[in-house]
Amino acid sequence: MQLAINIAVLTAIYALIACGYVLIYRVSRVLNLAHGELMMLSAYLLITTASLFSKTPFIALGAAIFLSLCVGVLVYLFLMRRMTGEMVLAAVLTTVALGVLLRGLVVLIWSAQQQNPAQALGWVNHSLPVFGGRISAAGAALIATTALVYVGLFLFLRFSRYGIRMRAAGQNPLLAAQRGISLHVIYALAWGLSTLTGALAGILISLDSGLDSTMVLIGLKAFPAALVGGLDSLVGALLGSLIIAAAEVLMIYYVDALLSDVVPFLVLILMLVFRPWGLFGTREELDRV
């Protein structure tokens, strides 16, 4: 039972992170390899807001999440906007560079020591009993948040005006632009939303297990989840996260704990060999001369 709960929590973590990769990729075909670093930045922002609003933890939380949204939009406006229309690879490398920059900045501003935002907010991470196993309060919050985020994103993309525009921009940017959809606004929105979901993941993980630079690796490990499901499919990201999380937890339990960092990538390679576009992804078009 405990195993199933561990898998559920890890699935929630990966799914919450993976939807950030999916959002940006689906809209602009850019793979954001700085997602892990942006996540970490959001968690560190929470440390700062927690010391500003030490009396009211929920305001601190809200402020940190709002700031993360702004960071995402600013990253697009000042950095990625210049890469729109460039080679996709150049854009991806720019996100890599951004990641390196953020990693340095975070240490410069907040130092490299492990931090504990839960303590800063004055919260205790209780361990709750469920179905014969135990789950931490932050873990339960993670599962709930992931469910909410996915339902919210589904409704947003399906029914709201901007969601529909986002899907249009992802399907055919040129046509979308000609129909009067402002691509820059849509891309900025996608970056903002992606950073927002990443921030939720980063903050909840740091509430659960503290905060240091290893969070980047968690962000990177969620990437196989997004790809296994199909980089442009939210349902796929959910299923991919389940596959990766289950593989990882079971391998750690039955084989070797050292494997934990490498299992997601093994699954990723298998997937790339047999079905590179993922379970639910759309196949890339063939080349024409």
Add this chain to the structure above:
Amino acid sequence: MSSREPRASGYFRSSYAQGLRLLETRTQWTALVLFLTALGIFPFTATSFQLDLACQVFLAAIGAIALMLLTGYAGQVSLGHAGLIAAGAFTAGILFKEFGAKFWITIPAAAVVGALIGLIFGLPSLRLRGLYLAVSTLALHFIVVYLGGEYETKRGFSTGILIDAPRVGDFIIRDRKIWYFVLLSFAAAALLISLNLLRSRTGRAWAAIRSHETIAEALGIGVPAHKLLAFVISSSMTAVAGALFGYYRGFVSVEAFSLFLSIQYVAMIIIGGMGSLLGAILGAVFVTLLPYVIEYAVAQLPNARSYAGMLAAFNYAAFGVVMILFLIFEPQGLVGIWRRVQNYFLLWPFKQKPLGGGRK
């Protein structure tokens, strides 16, 4: 490719053989001789620290040249370069530790292992392109590093594998000056091999694949074979660089081969300038020296002591900024700047090339 463009102020080639020459003008010969003399004299005037820097630059240059062949010429993106360096270093380390193998066995062994791993790295490239290929090499990097780490912990070398200085007969390569010449000759060999590959059939096939795979296939170029060849050659060279790195440091440990190292190599070829061997070398020099420049700059700041612990963070931040600046403002890299300067003098007093298709 840069050296295929005429270097003199006109176009004087009258046969294909002349087009294939590596050095075309007397000025180039003089420059080469002067450069080689400078390289030869350098170790006798430099301090030990400067020699160490030079050795690091040579090691980085071998890796960067190899990555440039793969990414800059054949157009196959790899984010797993550190994995290949790790593979070379671990091959040397394991052979030395387990079998007491000698220098002249471990280096070729590293090349063979590198070639094999290159074949594995290259297999996904037959189905995947661009982004997906980059991701698969990234995944392979984690797997290679995991295997290295597993070996370290299972055999009880959890802090790393120590390697003795290489020995040829009674002669031990330990002195920095000797290392300088050893590494210089390896780097020069890598450069010559690459130059020759690029001006032959293989190099032209790679260029065709990079430009357009489907057309290359239609022209009768064996696309899968040449892609794999690019991976095999590049990985083999990189693994040799890795083995040399292990010997030079006298120490192999997984921590040295993080994802950041891969990013650094990619940065070298971007900062240097894609599609140019000169660019790979310039990039290697730039990226290797950058941390030392930053260290120097930080030391000049007021109350420098308090920043000493944050040097790594400064490095990361500055490195990210430099990479972003190059990607946005100078996508052609250092070589782009160099060519502009060169063209300015070649064409003076004109601004544009008189013949041929406009700006390059």
